[in-house]
Amino acid sequence: MIALHTLKAERNKLQKLPKSIGRLENLRVLLLNENLLMDLPDDLGNLKGLETLNILANPIATFPRCYGGLKGNGNKLCDYY
Numbered sequence: 327m328i329a330l331h332t333l334k335a336e337r338n339k340l341q342k343l344p345k346s347i348g349r350l351e352n353l354r355v356l357l358l359n360e361n362l363l364m365d366l367p368d369d370l371g372n373l374k375g376l377e378t379l380n381i382l383a384n385p386i387a388t389f390p391r392c393y394g395g396l397k398g399n400g401n402k403l404c405d406y407y
Contacts, residue, residue, distance in 0.1 A: 328352060336360055336380075348372035359383050 332355040340361040347353075348369025355378045363384040 331355065333357065343367050343370075345369045351375065354378070356380070 328350065329352055330350050331352055333350070333353060334355075334357045336357050337360045340358065340363060343358075343363065343366060345367050346369075347367060348371070350373065352375060353373050354375055356373070356376060357378075357380045359380045359382040361384050363381065363386055365386060365388070366381070
């Protein structure tokens with residue numbers, strides 16, 4: 327699964343993401359919209375190649391500290407919503 331480029335987990339009533347999501351080093355697109363996520367794991371910051379992150383329509387109270395690392399330091403994150 328390390329070679330996974332796109333993960334579509336929309337509308338699945340997910341309440342939590344596993345920390346292991348940070349091991350998907352080749353992930354480019356992560357679609358998590360319309361779930362029940364209240365927070366995101368800090369390990370999300372390990373996804374240095376992430377280009378699209380969709381967390382729309384989730385009751386997320388605060389964005390993880392790791393977000394700053396996703397958008398900077400040569401990361402390609404272009405779209406997030």
